[in-house]
Amino acid sequence: MTSWDPTLYARFADHRNRPFFELVSRVGAGDPRLVVDLGCGNGPLTLALAERWPQARVVGVDNAASMLEAARSLDTQGRVEWVEADLSGWRSDSLGAAPDVVVSNAALQWVPSHLGLIEGWVADLADGGWFALQVPGNFAAPSHRLMREVAERHERSGELEAALRRAGSAEPATYLQLLAGAGCEVDAWETTYEQVLDPSGQQEDPVLEWVSGTGLRPVLDLLTEPAERAAFIEPYAAALRAAYPRTAVGVILRFRRVFAVGHKVSSPGYTERDAGGDPSETGQLS
Numbered sequence: 001m002t003s004w005d006p007t008l009y010a011r012f013a014d015h016r017n018r019p020f021f022e023l024v025s026r027v028g029a030g031d032p033r034l035v036v037d038l039g040c041g042n043g044p045l046t047l048a049l050a051e052r053w054p055q056a057r058v059v060g061v062d063n064a065a066s067m068l069e070a071a072r073s074l075d076t077q078g079r080v081e082w083v084e085a086d087l088s089g090w091r092s093d094s095l096g097a098a099p100d101v102v103v104s105n106a107a108l109q110w111v112p113s114h115l116g117l118i119e120g121w122v123a124d125l126a127d128g129g130w131f132a133l134q135v136p137g138n139f140a141a142p143s144h145r146l147m148r149e150v151a152e153r154h155e156r157s158g159e160l161e162a163a164l165r166r167a168g169s170a171e172p173a174t175y176l177q178l179l180a181g182a183g184c185e186v187d188a189w190e191t192t193y194e195q196v197l198d199p200s201g202q203q204e205d206p207v208l209e210w211v212s213g214t215g216l217r218p219v220l221d222l223l224t225e226p227a228e229r230a231a232f233i234e235p236y237a238a239a240l241r242a243a244y245p246r247t248a249v250g251v252i253l254r255f256r257r258v259f260a261v262g263h264k265v266s267s268p269g270y271t272e273r274d275a276g277g278d279p280s281e282t283g284q285l286s
């Protein structure tokens with residue numbers, strides 16, 4: 001299991017939060033009873049779901065104790081139920097009710113079997129429920145390609161390549177087909193953000209710092225001994241500096257992300273009234 005550092009992860013909160021809000025703006029649920037955040041992380045975005053739907057029961061699921069600890073300390077009102085579980089074996093029937101909204105932001109790329117799990121999660125949704133996911137679509141970007149190239153030259157190349165192979169996501173069309181096949185009307189899209197890192201020029205390696213909070217975690221978990229870690233980080237940092245040169249506005253990291261929102265409408269006899277409102281009237285779908 002990959003380790004997570006809540007403090008390092010939170011350092012780029014603005015860049016990381018924006019895709020989440022763009023994702024959930026396409027969820028048209030009016031008055032959901034049960035909202036679930038899969039791979040909820042350190043909590044602020046799960047709390048944003050609780051704020052949007054103040055009457056809802058909200059559950060955050062994650063398998064990293066460190067992230068859940070940070071989430072619990074942020075949730076001073078005890079608004080969210082924080083559940084420690086691995087998504088590869090998690091079904092919402094453990095909650096005793098069918099979710100009306102399931103959101104997963106920047107997490108499913110860490111669950112190798114996630115394409116095979118989505119159908120079950122959608123089946124478990126209440127009629128009229130929503131399933132919304134966002135995953136990075138940047139595995140071909142220099143940040144990740146260089147990671148794999150440096151791993152190939154490292155003395156522990158076999159283990160590094162295996163650890164890096166575990167992470168991955170699919171194309172928007174794949175999620176579209178999957179959610180449609182599970183009985184949803186689907187809205188799938190991609191966005192590439194031109195993220196400006198370190199505009200004030202205080203960091204030597206802002207891209208390295210960015211990936212250290214997410215994509216590089218499997219490497220950092222494996223290479224705990226200082227010399228073997230340095231044998232990876234030094235050439236990788238140099239390659240990143242060349243691939244992402246500093247500009248007048250800062251270091252620009254192009255970041256492609258993949259989004260899909262499914263609205264489960266296929267059950268016989270389902271009407272918008274059953275879901276507590278017509279989503280087209282919530283103003284969330286414009």
Ligand SMILES: C[S@@+](CC[C@H](N)C(=O)[O-])C[C@H]1O[C@@H](n2cnc3c(N)ncnc32)[C@H](O)[C@@H]1O
Nearest residue numbers: 039040041062063064067086087105106107110
């Ligand atoms: C990049 S963070 C995203 C956190 C949050 N959703 C956000 O958008 O800020 C990925 C999260 O997925 C969790 N995660 C990764 N693999 C998981 C798994 N198999 N089961 C449950 N959670 C997992 C990690 O612990 C981490 O908190």
